[in-house]
Amino acid sequence: MVLNYIWIAFFVVAFLIALAKLVFWGDTAVFPAMVESTFSSAKTAFEISLGLTGVLALWLGIMRIGERGGVVSVLARWLSPLFVRLFPDIPKGHPATGAIFMNIAANMLGLDNAATPMGLKAMEELQKLNPHKDTASNPMIMFLVLNTSGLTIIPISIMVYRAQLGAAQPTDVFVPLLLATFFSTLAGIICVSIYQRINLLNRTLLLTLGGATLAVALLIAGLGSLSRVQIDALSTSVANILLFLIIMVFILAGVRRRINVYDAFIDGAKEGFQTAVRIIPYL
Template sequence: MVLNYIWMAFFVIAFAVAAVRLVFIGDLEVFPAMMDSTFASSKTAFEISLGLTGVLSLWLGIMKIGERGGVVAALARILSPVFVRLFPDIPKGHPVTGSIFMNIAANMLNLDNAATPLGLKAMEQLQELNPKKDTATNPMIMFLVLNTSGLTLIPVSIMVYRAQMDAANPTDVFIPLLLATFFSTLTGIVVTSLYQRINLINRTMILALGGMCAVVAAIVWGFGRMDKVMMDTVSVSVANILLMTVITGFIIAGVRKRINVYDTFIEGAKDGFSTAVRIIPYLVAMLVGVGVFRASGAMDIITGAVRMAVE
């Protein structure tokens, strides 16, 4: 319901601002600009979805092999002591636990192309458990917080982009990003747990959070002793080795379970394609709304007001 009001507000406020600009300033370009933004935003939404199609098909195909091969269920059992406390409303051992872990792991390695489809898969599974389909559940909120805070242990993609843009030192963001995302994730867990009345003061959670702190400290110490070339080489190599290990491990697990891994992959890939198609209307709705809002000049008014208030 809130999203409904927000989306309507984009258009109503945009129209009002544009009307004021037309009447009082004589801006004859504002309405054409708004209409152009609707077409451009619609095209962008489709291109984003199209770009995700291949990646979604790949990773949901791999996840399907993992599910049939028992890997996802095994991950769910292993992580159950921690996740049953962070996500108390998820049934113990449910496959969504494995999907959530895979998404978080991909985010930790800054593998956006892998994290996105895994996150969509996890959210779909959470929606299946949702008794009230039009309202986000506590597990959905906690997962969204973890996903958004995005603990990044090895920012592979960012360092690659910086290197491509000829940054003087592509790896100098490594420790700041690690610390920033670590504290944002820790804060998100604590605040959300307080809101959802989740007790974090127990042996399991203290060990889990303490272990996370130890891992972050070890990474900072280890990478802090490397030069920028070595840091870049090690981080990229580790991330890609882990990723290929996951893919190969899932396939081997499927073979051990005597499933047809190829057909299973195709079945999951079809789900990825349908997921990419299903998100198009949502992308179009939001991008067009934001595009019209920006084209009208309303966004500039808000940012200008915020800037004046801050200064």
């Protein structure tokens, strides 16, 4: 209901301000500019959705192969000890767990295009579990915080953009980004856990967070001995190898299960297209 009032206010406030500019300052260009901006924004929303269509089709197709091949259920079982504490309202083995993991993994590798469709898929699955469809559930809030804080171990996309724009050292942001996203994720988990009354002193959570802290420290120490060129080459190679390895694991799992991998991919890709269409009104 709040969004309803906010959306209406956008137009009412804009109209009143434009009317005041026209009446008191004689700005005759304000209304044509507003109308032009409205159409331009609508066009931009469609272009954003169109740009996501291919990526959504690809990754939701791969995800569907993983679901039918059993990879998603295996991931859900592996992550169950941790996720059952961070997301106590998600049933064990639910598809949302696999989508959340894939989104977090893609974010950690700095692969934004891969993370977006997985995030949309995760939210779609979480909405199915949500008893109050017009209100974000606790798992949605926790996932949104994890997604927004975006722990990034290998910021490949940002380094590529910096290189394309002529940065002298594209890898300069590696350690700052790692530290910033790690501590923002840690802070987010703590804040949401306190709000949702999740026991942070649980042994599993303590071991996970402590292990993650140690891993980040070791990674920074190890990369500190490499040159910037080596860091750039290593991070680019590792991120893309891991990404393609995930695709291969999903496909081979489908072959092992003797499913029709191509049909599974097409079914998921169709869902990706439908998802891209569904998000247009919200943009």
